[in-house]
Amino acid sequence: SQQGEEDPQALSIQEGENATMNCSYKTSINNLQWYRQNSGRGLVHLILIRSNEREKHSGRLRVTLDTSKKSSSLLITASRAADTASYFCATDGGGSNYKLTFGKGTLLTVNP
Amino acid sequence: NAGVMQNPRHLVRRRGQEARLRCSPMKGHSHVYWYRQLPEEGLKFMVYLQKENIIDESGMPKERFSAEFPKEGPSILRIQQVVRGDSAAYFCASSRGTHYEQYFGPGTRLTVT
Secondary structure, three states, X not given: OOOOEEEOOEEEEEOOOOEEEEEEOOOOOOEXXXXXXXXXXXXXXXXXXXXXXXXXXXXXXXXXXXXXXXXEEEEEOOOOHHHOEEEEEEEOOOOOOOOOEEOOOEEEEEEO | OOOOEEEOOEEEEOOOOOEEXXXXXXXXXXXXXXXXXXXXXXXXXXXXXXXXXEEEOOOOOOOOEEEEOOOOOOEEEEEOOOOHHHOEEEEEEEEOOOOOOOEEOOOEEEEEO
């Protein structure tokens, strides 16, 4: 089954606005990680949230996790044009699992 | 502290040739993972290695693909007799343990002509 389904598939906002992306998954997890990928480039690790955590902050990023709903959200506040990228969530499948399963990502476009 | 290094960044091979992709993990990391990203798709797990050991290769095609992580030197993903369908971006990630952050390299973009 597909883990880490991001929603929406594409999001276009103006600079200064907030952007919220959602991720749903199907099985238990140990942790959930969010990554950013600029077109044609590698993945940049943004944040890891463990299954016993509900919220985590890093700079302009805020991640929430609801294990009862098997969902997570990534909020980027005061967006900048440089935030334009694809954003992926990745889950590890819980237990002794370690391999990350990625969704197809949300393409965020921040217009100057 | 250098990040995960991959080389080459771009690799062009003709059908039937061999492709060899290299990955040097972050300093202090002994866990290496390889993922493949096909056009317009998310990343798919291929193989997980620790020094001198393949832990899980359940995502690797059964034929033509192999991986190693020797005691000295980088991890190598080898694709023999490449076909057009092997064209993709191959990413390596490393971590300091199985339930820690996985940090990715810049990827190797393989094009098979």
